[in-house]
Amino acid sequence: MAHPLFCITIALCLGIIIASQIRLIFFWLYIVAVILFLLCIFLAAQGKKFRILLLLLCFLLGALLSVNSRSLARNHLLRLMPYAGKEVFLEGVVINSPQASFQRVSFLLNAERLKADNCWHRVSGRVLVRLSGSKKISYADRLMLRGRLRRPFYFPKPGRRNPGAYLENKGIYFILNVKINNPVKKIDSRSKGNPLIYCAYKIRQRLKEVSAKNLSSLSGSVLNALLLGLRQELPKDTAQALINTGTVHIIAISGLHLGIFVFIVLIFLKALRLPRLARYFIAIITLWGYCLMTGSNLPAVRAAIMATVFLAGLMIRRQPDTLGSLSLAALLILSINPGQLFEVSFQLSFLSIISLLFITPRINAFLLKYLKKGGRVKPLVNIFSASLGAWLGLSPLILYYFRIISPVAILGNMVIVPYLALVIACGVTLLLAGLFVPALVPIFSPAAELSILFLLKFINLLAGMPLGHFCLS
Amino acid sequence: MYQLTPQERRAVLFLICLILIGLAVNYAAKLNSPIATFLDPESGFNKININRAGYQELLDLKGLTPSLAGKIIEYRQENGPFEDLRQLKKVKGIGERRLERIKDCLTLD
Incomplete structure (x- = not known):
């Protein structure tokens, strides 16, 4: 059975797309939406009729949001x-x-x-x-x-x-x-x-100073891009190598980064022996603080909403609902700015999760069916399925927007994504030590430096592989 | 097709009601946003320094033609910096009425 929030999100997205193509008048659209809303109230007890009317109403809401976001104030x-x-x-x-x-x-x-x-x-x-x-x-x-x-x-x-x-x-x-x-x-x-954003940017500035003081310029710029969302400082050849190898997502703060960050925070809080509810609550606060600090870009906000729903679910002992939280994230982001639907970052961010939800399990099941020693190779098959599923889902979009196709990304992401957890852990330890206990920095900086250099070496190796990527333009 | 419990239906309709009200208020606020135009003689930043301004900057002043801007620069070069804004009347082409129109946008500092 289809997920209600997912159906509502699809209807809202369709409304936004139609409104962006056709010139609609807000007033008349609003009148129709109000009539539909009243009909929904009257038919709330009925099953199928209510569900169809609700989808129509969500479609109209999408169109209304789109028209409203494009209408300008008189003093604009x-x-x-x-x-x-x-x-x-x-x-x-x-x-x-x-x-x-x-x-x-x-x-x-x-x-x-x-x-x-x-x-x-x-x-x-x-x-x-x-x-x-x-x-x-x-x-x-x-x-x-x-x-x-x-x-x-x-x-x-x-x-x-x-x-x-x-x-x-x-x-x-x-x-x-x-x-x-x-x-x-x-x-x-x-x-x-906003005082919270002001504080977050001040902390980011301090962390940037820590990485600049304790790492080489190349490693510092990579760590700043990886953890603080400062991609402008990354050398051009490194950025191009990341694009060619299909691993550029590692410098866009997203679910991967936030997931590892929350994991580190939860382990730290558990070591302090805090009660379960307090641990999750503090993790949610820290998560949003980190999201603000990295500039609140779209994939980070999407991941933060999903992680908040996930952690709140754990707080009240509910099963995680990935599709529901993904739909909720889309609904919230599009309600604030419907124009985000046409953004590449929005499309890539949501499509990657949809690919992991729908394509990866099928590949995984298919591979495990034909592998007799499934137990031993299962972790490897899982990683391969995730990497292949994401690549298959995102390749058409990447090909359309960036005119590049990188088969090497399947192998690259299989190694880089698990390894990134180590790099982020080393980086977070270094930055936090620099912020709170500067005397400990010399102990942590070599590990961070080495982990970043290995990452760069591997990316350059992948970028140099024959037939690793094809540029179409 | 998806399923919703009665409680979920009520919650969804309540949220849609809030969004509809919010949209109406937001749209009305945009339609009725005030248009205000004003002169701001208190702020020194928007004033043009008559002793330092170049030809292009003087042309920004509403009421000064290109020839008058050129004459002000010529006067400044021949007689040195202006000590009083009323001294502008000595520039050929600037009378009492024109000075009244532009003096609020000028400074000597």
Whole structure:
């Protein structure tokens, strides 16, 4: 029998897809949804009719969410300056952790005031700011900037995604380029910011300093990407080797990382002999803290929701329901921003779990059926099935978006995924020691350094394998 | 087809009700978001320094034509920095009315 939450999620996704293709009017859609809702209440006692009406209602809710997310406020920047391309003064609050690379700082600004044509306007909307030079900007700073405001337009290339559409799916319609000589005034710091996110970013900065101080630059950048979500610092050749070998998912904070992290936290809490409920409760809090610290990217949020449902289930002694928690994660993420459905990270993240849920068990059952000594090789068959299942599920999508197919990923993930647990354990121990007991750092840093170097050696070996990957463009 | 218990049905309908209310409020808030335009003479950041501003920066001022911007720069080069905003009236083409229009956007600091 189909899972109710999974059916509801599919109906919601269909509604979002249809609404993105057809121009729908919010008012009439809302009226139909209310009528359907009332019908659902009246027919709540009936079986089949209620279930069909509920799915229709969820479909309409998906369409409504999509139309609502694309409708802009009257004072939105896009309504005020539909064409842009001119020099403006902009005041707003930084809403993410600024990323510095190549003498440029990039961050998202929640615009509040804009000066154009000698007048100030109260505005709303998000702007991606690219600031030349190396200025010190932090999360929640209120800034006054002067720069050229433009729409994110890129010349379309065959077989490549349009970065403009990627930004618009995130609700970002403008880029502000601030030249090195333009004034940047910090009006206020920590204004309107979330104190939890502020603390999480401060801790991330401290951890980054620990890895920079105690590891080589290459290992430090890999550890920062693996554990702190700082992928920009990774050398280009290492990033390309990860893409070619189909193991790039290891630098995207996701279920694998969060799972290992929660496992380490639970072992530590068990060693402290805390009661069962307290252990799970603290693990959930730590999990969300870690998710915030790594920038709350989509796969991490998806994994955090799933892990929370799983741990809450353990707290009340319920069987884990992976498909239910996956559907709940999708429903929550899409309710906040329906545009995420068209994001590659969303599709890859959810499809990987769906592949592990539906394809892997079939491969596993098929292989075990033909292996007589199933008992001895069973762990190996399980790992192989998981790697092959995920590869089979994700390959069409990776081929479509990135024009690359990596058969070597099956072997690579069989070795790298279990080995990553060791790397993450060494890395977490080093970073926590650096944070709380710096005197212990020299004991832990060689193990972290060696584990990362072995990982890189293996990835480079895989990347150099003949017929390991094929680029189609 | 999926199955739902009566309690689950009630819970789902309650959540949908909350979402419908939330959507209506959110959409109405967007439709009625205030549009405010104002001058802000208190903040020094948005003012243009008449003694340091270049040609392009002076052109940002509503009420200054390219020729007037050029004349201000010429006057500055010949007579040194402005000591008072009213000194701008000595620039050919800037009268009392034009000065009144632009003085709130100018500073000497």
